[in-house]
Amino acid sequence: MAEETLLKSFSLGQRLAGAIVLGLIAWPLGTELDRSLAVGNDPQLSVIILVSFVLIGLVATPYLTKLAAKIIISSSQNVASSKILASTIGLISGLVVAILISVPLSRLTDWPGVWFPIILTLLFAIIGGAIAVNREEDLLSLFPRLQNSSTSGGKSNSKMALDTSAIIDGRIANISHTGFVPGEFIIPTFILDELRHIADSSDSVRRNRGRRGLEMLNKLRKDSGTPVQVLEVDRWEGQEVNAKLVLLAKSLHAPIVTTDFNLNRVAEIQDVHVLNVNELANALKSVVLPGEEMELSVIQEGKESGQGVGFLDDGTMVVVEGGRRLLGTTVDVSVTRVLQTAAGRLVFAHPIAS
Template identity: 35%
Template structure:
């Protein structure tokens, strides 16, 4: 704050000095020094008068610039710097070549430099991944931080886990995820609008249970939200808390730590062992002739041998095998000979 005030005072003083010199050249007078000093004092007093407004303006610009710079990926800064270096070197060479032309001037040199800078900086930023080796590694945040995606928020089970005390560490909601939920909540489609509003309500309730941190990090060069989540988790060393199976697989391929509520729920389901008896209603036929398919209350699929004849009826079945797949648990069974189903 003190530095900003000193800069504002220095600016007023400089403007007063400049005005005094211009006045002394246009209107020669023996009072030139007095006029210059008077204008410098007027500039300082004007700076003091406008200090609060100018201070807020400069502070706002500084904060926006700081936030913008903090969101930049290290590789993007390295790429832009390399592009600018190349542009400046080429502008010096071209300036020497253009110096012999009759229409050469400093204006032409500035224009050439600007054109080269725009071209090479833009080109380098679009290919920023090639400059990753020159980027300074970003400081990782404290361990235990978990980044939430929109699916796990809308799902809502995270709120119950937080209330039960099973969620530890800092929970982080990226700004682009909040914007995604807002777009869903304002969508014309009623189903998407319901999902968006549910996600925002879950966050509001979750904020009462666990402290939430909103991270304004973003990368305009990345279009997909899933790719942004992976990049943010990589750069911050955070865990990714999701309910999206495909996102979980991709994140693990990138070497990230992933916490999947879906996988946790599947792991906590009660195990059904071979030889157990179940009551299941056959709802449709299976892939093989005579097979029937039913579902338990938790959604687990039960494939019943020769169970199609009990379609639409509850049947007592004997568990033969229990298989865990990527999409869930699947139970194979056969109709119990003592079943009362007709």
């Protein structure tokens, strides 16, 4: 309730500010029009212009400010923070120079005293910003601390864009809960829309996957040690979800977290770094060396004659030569060789004679 009241007050403040600013612009404009049209002392035209501008300010200001904020945020996502800092310094420097030059020029009579300072202000602001961006490194070298923070920020981006497949998979939530994932997860709104569409699917398998994804997302936001930011993205209309995600990750200079093999390849072609959860899972599997002995439960038959199959705690398949006769028992085996395949590791072993 308090939050709603605060938002209403803020919106009302925006409207009043817009009405006042436009009113201040409208009054001299109406007065100048009265004078140029030789209306005389009749202030009717000035009042009409003033009231019109005030009404426009009251109605349109919240929408205009929201639109401007969207444009600024959308544009700044593709710009490095060092460039924003450099352009700001250049803009301020240009404005200071323009003010110093405009003070004597403002004393000129008639229109040159009005328009020359305005033109010079705009011109020097643009020139100052352009020069500062062009000489960004030289400018930041004057501020060693800012340069160090900018350099360190450019080397590693703490943001990671989450794909639908990684959310549904759920392992990233467990990994994040351990504290091994630094930085921040970025979930664009089109990924949320895709999850919602999957959860509303008429196919029961897709529906269950979508609901699991929403549950994992809720778990990620509540229990994870990694912050989660939902990013509103309204660009790249007409592109499919994977293409949008690649473009977003490229603009943010952030890696994509996924389990989708095809997305992995497409992103790599476009020079976007990918963090594949399956590759992480394979890398974290326990190391098994030839000659190592272990205890294994043989739970099923192998493909070849006489083979038995068991599994390690991390899911690695172990093929036991001559293990078919030991089906349903727990035996000591010795590792003979380890094969690395596209699907993961495959371990071969033989029973140790008792």
